[in-house]
Amino acid sequence: MGATTEIQANGMTFTCRTAGPADGEPVILLHGFPETSHMWTALLPVLAEAGYHCIAPDQRGYSAGARPEGVDQYATTTLVSDVMAIADAAGFDRFHLIGHDWGAAVGWRAVMAHPDRIVSWSALSIPHIASYQRAYATDPAQQEKSAYITFFQQVGAAEEALTGNDFAMLRGIWTASSPDEVADYVAVLSQPYAMTAALNWYRAGFGGGAPMLQDSAQEISVPTLTIWGNQDTAVGRSTTETAAQYMKGPYRFVELDAGHWLIQEQFETVRDELLAHLKANPIA
Numbered sequence: 001m002g003a004t005t006e007i008q009a010n011g012m013t014f015t016c017r018t019a020g021p022a023d024g025e026p027v028i029l030l031h032g033f034p035e036t037s038h039m040w041t042a043l044l045p046v047l048a049e050a051g052y053h054c055i056a057p058d059q060r061g062y063s064a065g066a067r068p069e070g071v072d073q074y075a076t077t078t079l080v081s082d083v084m085a086i087a088d089a090a091g092f093d094r095f096h097l098i099g100h101d102w103g104a105a106v107g108w109r110a111v112m113a114h115p116d117r118i119v120s121w122s123a124l125s126i127p128h129i130a131s132y133q134r135a136y137a138t139d140p141a142q143q144e145k146s147a148y149i150t151f152f153q154q155v156g157a158a159e160e161a162l163t164g165n166d167f168a169m170l171r172g173i174w175t176a177s178s179p180d181e182v183a184d185y186v187a188v189l190s191q192p193y194a195m196t197a198a199l200n201w202y203r204a205g206f207g208g209g210a211p212m213l214q215d216s217a218q219e220i221s222v223p224t225l226t227i228w229g230n231q232d233t234a235v236g237r238s239t240t241e242t243a244a245q246y247m248k249g250p251y252r253f254v255e256l257d258a259g260h261w262l263i264q265e266q267f268e269t270v271r272d273e274l275l276a277h278l279k280a281n282p283i284a
Contacts, residue, residue: 006065007057009085013065016057016086017041020048025119025283026092028083029056032101032125033198034162034170036062038184039100039177039263046271052096052278057086059103061197062188069193074200076212079106080113093117094283098274100124100263102201105212112218120281122225122274124262125235127253129216131243132235136213139238146234152202159195176264223250225277227270229258252277 007014017037020027027047029040037056047054060066060082061074083106087095097118099107104126111121126132135142152158162169167186174182189195205212224247228240244251254273258265 007055007086007089009089010066010082012060012068012082013063014057014059014082014086015063015065016055017044018053018055019044020053021051022053024048024051024053025278026087026090026095027052027054027278028087028092028095028097029054030059030083030097030099030103030107031056031062032099032103033201034174034185034189035101036184036188038181041181042267043263043271043274046275047278050275050278055086055090057082058188059106061194061200064191064194067191067193067197069197071200071203071207074197074204076106076109076201076205079201080110083107083110084114084117087117094119096120096122096278096281096283098122098124099126101126101260105129105205108216108220109212111220111222111224112216115220115222118222119283120223120225120277121220122227122277124227124270125229125232125260127226127228127235127240128220128243128246129213130218130246131241132239133210133213133216134242135236135238136210139236142236142238145236148234149202149206152199153207155196155203158199162199163189163195173261176259176261178264181264217246219246219248220251221249223277223281225252225254225273227254227256227262227273229256229260229262229265231257231259234260250281 104123
């Protein structure tokens, strides 16, 4: 399961799960919404056993010491700067990056901005942002799948809907998660301002012209693994269809017969794909 530590970065305190030898190749793992670093607890000992030094932060808004108020505090560029600041604080010059859901969206942006520092990149559920943007803008089926993003812009109403009746709505989508995982998610998202902070990722990223999707047609040279589930209720097939054209380095796309919660639904396959990708791209 790994240890828990606090890392000072970007003037804030991030609660992080860590595992593996201090001299191992570094790996940073980014969770999505509505998750915490707990989502990685089954994977962390596997990576540690393979010799990797892992850090999985509770990201901005999820860590009690990194929860500033204001939508503007959750811009995607700021979230990327957190990742790099955590790497700096940990002494990671170059590192492997793994992300799921929003963690993958931030990861794509980090790879675009800092290809010199990221040795390998693994995206779970979210394809290249430009491919996602195209589907989001032009595909009615994807627009229907993404309708929740519009709802999440509604300050107060979204928080009430998601936390009401003891998080009943979210418990309905956490069905693949263990009781311990669900308990961790609820404990974090029940903290003051935590749910608003988590929703501010959507409000900053998709409000006002969706800045998270702008200027996304950037080529990727970092070796990349994308894993997507063909039963994903939020991210449809059309989001994946033009991703390959942006991949100029080694690229592997894996389609699973699974939904959005890949690591919970098909742990063994995801584990094996991630390990193979890491081992194929050692830090020189």
